[in-house]
Amino acid sequence: MDTIRHFTKVFKCTYIHLFIYCLILFSDSVVPSSSIVKSLPGFPGPLPFNLETGYIAVDEKEDVQFFYYFVESEGSPRDDPLMLWFTGGPFCSGFSSLAIGIGPILFNKIEYNGSLPTLTLNPNSWTKAASIIFIDAPAGSGFSYSRSLEGYQTGELLLAHQIFNFLKKWLLSHPKFISNPLYLGGQSYGGIIIPLVAQEVAKSIEAGHTPKFNFRGYLLGNPLTDLNIDWNSNVSFAHRMGLIPDELYEAVKITCKEQYRGNYDKNSSCANNLNAILHCTEKLNDQHILEPKCTTYTANGKTEFINRKSLLEKPSPDFPEFECRSYNSLLIHSWANNEAVQRALHIQKGTIETWIRCPDNVPHKFQATSVILYHQHLHSRGYKALIYSGDHDMLVPYIGTQTWIKSLNIPIVSTWRPWLVNDQIAGVVDIQPRSTGLRSAFPCSKDGSRTTLSNSTYCTETIIFAAASVFPLQPQTDPRPANISAAAGLAEPKQFVRCVF
Numbered sequence: 001m002d003t004i005r006h007f008t009k010v011f012k013c014t015y016i017h018l019f020i021y022c023l024i025l026f027s028d029s030v031v032p033s034s035s036i037v038k039s040l041p042g043f044p045g046p047l048p049f050n051l052e053t054g055y056i057a058v059d060e061k062e063d064v065q066f067f068y069y070f071v072e073s074e075g076s077p078r079d080d081p082l083m084l085w086f087t088g089g090p091f092c093s094g095f096s097s098l099a100i101g102i103g104p105i106l107f108n109k110i111e112y113n114g115s116l117p118t119l120t121l122n123p124n125s126w127t128k129a130a131s132i133i134f135i136d137a138p139a140g141s142g143f144s145y146s147r148s149l150e151g152y153q154t155g156e157l158l159l160a161h162q163i164f165n166f167l168k169k170w171l172l173s174h175p176k177f178i179s180n181p182l183y184l185g186g187q188s189y190g191g192i193i194i195p196l197v198a199q200e201v202a203k204s205i206e207a208g209h210t211p212k213f214n215f216r217g218y219l220l221g222n223p224l225t226d227l228n229i230d231w232n233s234n235v236s237f238a239h240r241m242g243l244i245p246d247e248l249y250e251a252v253k254i255t256c257k258e259q260y261r262g263n264y265d266k267n268s269s270c271a272n273n274l275n276a277i278l279h280c281t282e283k284l285n286d287q288h289i290l291e292p293k294c295t296t297y298t299a300n301g302k303t304e305f306i307n308r309k310s311l312l313e314k315p316s317p318d319f320p321e322f323e324c325r326s327y328n329s330l331l332i333h334s335w336a337n338n339e340a341v342q343r344a345l346h347i348q349k350g351t352i353e354t355w356i357r358c359p360d361n362v363p364h365k366f367q368a369t370s371v372i373l374y375h376q377h378l379h380s381r382g383y384k385a386l387i388y389s390g391d392h393d394m395l396v397p398y399i400g401t402q403t404w405i406k407s408l409n410i411p412i413v414s415t416w417r418p419w420l421v422n423d424q425i426a427g428v429v430d431i432q433p434r435s436t437g438l439r440s441a442f443p444c445s446k447d448g449s450r451t452t453l454s455n456s457t458y459c460t461e462t463i464i465f466a467a468a469s470v471f472p473l474q475p476q477t478d479p480r481p482a483n484i485s486a487a488a489g490l491a492e493p494k495q496f497v498r499c500v501f
């Protein structure tokens with residue numbers, strides 16, 4: 001409740017801010033800086049999509065500069081939706097999503113030998129059907145920075161407000177996109193931030209402020225939403241996945257009274273049971289329980305390699321194994337810290353020391369313990385939401401997501417049904433509300449999804465779908481999935497997309 005109250009206070013200031021921003025936009029010294037990027041080192045030839053990068057100041061003093069990558073839709077940018085995407089982490093650079101996620105490029109997975117890692121096109125980029133702004137936020141993430149030390153101090157409410165300011169100023173400096181349908185998107189930790197931003201946008205619309213956001217809704221993947229629900233759900237997740245015995249599960253439920261967080265001191269039998277569970281699960285890769293647990297490539301101050309020499313000294317303690325997904329982080333790190341790359345991206349010299357994909361030293365206040373109320377408010381205002389989950393994520397397990405969605409008490413329009421692709425089950429879908437719907441979709445296949453569906457247009461990891469009634473994606477080569485949204489009166493989903501954290 002506190003967060004909501006605080007939020008209203010923050011919101012009131014924006015009216016004043018808006019006036020200041022209008023002045024700013026007409027004075028050339030502080031117009032947001034943006035550049036068109038025609039080619040990128042490591043990618044052969046000119047880029048076959050339109051990429052713009054730039055900085056936008058998001059605070060009153062113009063100290064805090066958010067860096068962004070804007071990829072214009074490769075479909076019909078005039079009509080396609082515009083989406084602002086916030087990468088999770090917390091604090092992971094938006095470039096993660098652009099280059100190893102939903103964006104138009106991928107890294108060629110070639111063993112690093114000191115040369116610049118090379119890029120290729122992602123055939124399943126969401127930018128085939130939507131224009132997407134990928135941001136580095138807060139200051140200290142990716143290429144975003146602050147001119148003052150205090151600008152690095154941040155918290156969830158402030159960050160959401162800064163992202164809202166960013167969006168407002170971005171639209172004012174790109175007026176041709178103001179009328180496009182607007183969506184917000186994110187995953188994992190983005191589940192906390194996006195609803196806060198969405199609420200600011202909704203309030204701005206209600207107050208009749210400029211710009212007139214054509215805001216339609218938001219999409220979230222394995223979103224952290226309610227710390228208690230989400231973090232409590234990993235014990236039942238472990239049980240449902242067959243990782244712990246029934247007897248232990250029954251015992252832990254009773255001894256811990258189904259509250260598994262912070263219970264170690266309370267009751268020794270509860271603590272013993274939790275330890276027994278941890279013993280069974282701690283060696284798993286909790287981001288994807290079927291993938292090997294690899295060395296995490298953090299590249300933070302402490303464990304940093306910067307120069308090429310130390311990078312080649314294998315095995316280094318933070319050097320991921322080649323087979324691992326985290327190997328991408330190493331390629332990204334080496335690419336983004338290359339001087340020619342930074343020149344191509346129009347990075348302002350001297351603004352950051354080392355680009356780190358997911359820094360862990362941002363002075364950020366974790367404030368929200370639950371954003372369920374925000375979902376409720378947004379739903380009652382008629383905004384759409386697509387909540388999708390992968391069933392192998394143990395950090396934000398789908399079980400917690402189902403629990404909080406159920407707590408919204410939104411009537412179910414269509415119950416679980418298989419989601420077919422090429423006649424194979426790719427997942428299940430559950431459509432919740434009326435025509436303005438909150439929709440949740442859960443994959444039900446286990447290993448089948450990875451073997452039979454592994455190299456197609458849908459996910460290779462836990463997330464089997466991210467579909468399209470929220471914003472329509474153009475069909476590519478694959479046949480369409482089942483017409484799951486007809487019952488909810490939503491637009492027809494057109495394609496599965498690949499989504500990799």
Ligand SMILES: *[C@@H]1O[C@H](CO)[C@@H](O)[C@H](O)[C@H]1NC(C)=O
Binds near residue numbers: 110113114115
């Ligand atoms: C590294 O490998 C790439 C691709 O095989 C090659 O083009 C490049 O010359 C190599 N660089 C070095 C320094 O060996």
Ligand SMILES: *[C@@H]1O[C@H](CO)[C@@H](O)[C@H](O)[C@H]1NC(C)=O
Binds near residue numbers: 254256266267269
């Ligand atoms: C722990 O909780 C269980 C179930 O409520 C109870 O039977 C047991 O006596 C408690 N143990 C301790 C040490 O408090």
Ligand SMILES: *[C@@H]1O[C@H](CO)[C@@H](O)[C@H](O)[C@H]1NC(C)=O
Binds near residue numbers: 235277
């Ligand atoms: C479940 O999540 C909590 C909080 O993040 C963590 O402390 C605990 O170790 C996790 N338990 C398992 C079995 O993964």
Ligand SMILES: *[C@@H]1O[C@H](CO)[C@@H](O)[C@H](O)[C@H]1NC(C)=O
Binds near residue numbers: 456
């Ligand atoms: C993977 O893609 C290749 C090339 O398109 C295709 O021949 C193969 O059948 C696909 N495998 C699966 C499991 O879909």
Ligand SMILES: *[C@@H]1O[C@H](CO)[C@@H](O)[C@H](O)[C@H]1NC(C)=O
Binds near residue numbers: 483485486487492
């Ligand atoms: C899906 O459902 C919609 C709404 O009922 C309908 O207009 C559309 O033709 C259907 N598409 C397919 C492929 O069945």
